[in-house]
Amino acid sequence: MSNELGDKGLLLVVSSPSGAGKTTLCHRLMAEYPEVMFSVSYTTRPIRRGEKDGVDYHFVDNTTFDQMVDKGEFAEWANVHGNKYGTTVAAVREALEGGRHVLFDIDYQGARQLKARFEREAVLVFVLPPSLEVLEERLRKRATDAPEAIERRLINAQEEFNVLKQYGLYQYLIVNDDLPRAYDRLRAIYVASLAAIDRMGTVAEELIRQTERRHPQP
Numbered sequence: 001m002s003n004e005l006g007d008k009g010l011l012l013v014v015s016s017p018s019g020a021g022k023t024t025l026c027h028r029l030m031a032e033y034p035e036v037m038f039s040v041s042y043t044t045r046p047i048r049r050g051e052k053d054g055v056d057y058h059f060v061d062n063t064t065f066d067q068m069v070d071k072g073e074f075a076e077w078a079n080v081h082g083n084k085y086g087t088t089v090a091a092v093r094e095a096l097e098g099g100r101h102v103l104f105d106i107d108y109q110g111a112r113q114l115k116a117r118f119e120r121e122a123v124l125v126f127v128l129p130p131s132l133e134v135l136e137e138r139l140r141k142r143a144t145d146a147p148e149a150i151e152r153r154l155i156n157a158q159e160e161f162n163v164l165k166q167y168g169l170y171q172y173l174i175v176n177d178d179l180p181r182a183y184d185r186l187r188a189i190y191v192a193s194l195a196a197i198d199r200m201g202t203v204a205e206e207l208i209r210q211t212e213r214r215h216p217q218p
Contacts, residue, residue, distance in 0.1 A: 010101040011092070011118055012036070012190055013111045016127035017157035018081075019138040021176040025127060026105050028183050029190060036190070039091065039104045042068065045083035057085075075117055078109035081152060085110065096121055101194075108163045115169065123193045125186065126170040130177035132157070 012029075016022040030036050042058045044065050053059050060068075065084050069077060077086030085106065095102045096118070104114065108126075115122045129135040135157060139150045164170065172189050176182040 008121060009096040009099050010190075010193060011096070011104060011114060011122040012101065012193070013104040013106060013114055013122055013124045014127060014186070015106060015108050015111050015124070015160075015170070016176075017129065017135060017160050018153045019135050019142065020127045020129045021138075021179065021182065022127045023105055024179065025174075025176070025183055025186050026103055029186055030103060032187065033101075033190070036101045036103050037095065039087055039095075039102050039106075041085050041087050041106065042074075042077075043083060043085045045081075045085075076106065076110035076113035078107055078113075080107050080109070081149070081156065087114070092118065101190075108160055108169065112169055123172075123189065124170040125172045125174060125189055126164060127182070128161075128173060128175045130175055134177075 014022045014026055026038070030038060040054065040056070040058060042060055042065060044060060044062050045057075047053065047057075047059050051057065062084070065077075065086065068074060068086065068088075073088050073090070074086040075089040075092045077084060087104065087106070087110065092102070092114075104110070106114075111122075111124050115124060129138070132154070136150070136154055139153060164173070172185075174182050174185045174189075
């Protein structure tokens with residue numbers, strides 16, 4: 001599904017509490033739709049086993065990150081679980097102007113900033129676990145965090161749930177109680193968003209102009 005009409009790119013923002021499955025869903029979408037590129041954020045957190053710098057994240061220290069914030073280089077940034085994450089303005093604008101569709105795996109703080117800055121281009125999706133008990137079970141089975149870090153993530157999850165209620169920030173919600181079904185919904189959101197009237201309206205307007213030139217009204 002290439003971007004043949006030359007319209008600007010789409011920013012698909014997917015958020016969720018840690019352990020709800022958004023990363024798995026995002027990887028499936030990119031595997032099926034090669035035109036979707038992953039936004040590689042900057043982060044101050046330590047690199048994990050199996051990750052690659054410049055592929056999963058740009059790993060930087062706190063001083064470098066803070067300097068980038070001071071220079072206004074980030075389209076969005078947030079402090080999540082004690083670590084900083086951010087996406088540069090340059091990366092977003094380059095993708096949009098090149099007609100590329102970008103997938104963001106970021107939290108609600110970053111999503112809010114992106115929506116404020118790129119309202120027409122951003123589509124926001126929040127992935128929910130079926131229950132808090134299931135979320136805790138997934139985090140413990142993942143075995144990548146210390147027990148105190150898991151508790152902190154569960155506390156943060158409650159804050160994220162409250163944001164959904166208070167701000168109405170997200171356009172779509174997906175409950176990930178069944179991975180294939182959850183992915184079907186994410187795919188449907190992506191495909192439908194490509195044909196949204198506020199994105200494709202310019203195509204209709206150009207066809208109207210062509211018709212009026214060929215058959216001018218008396």
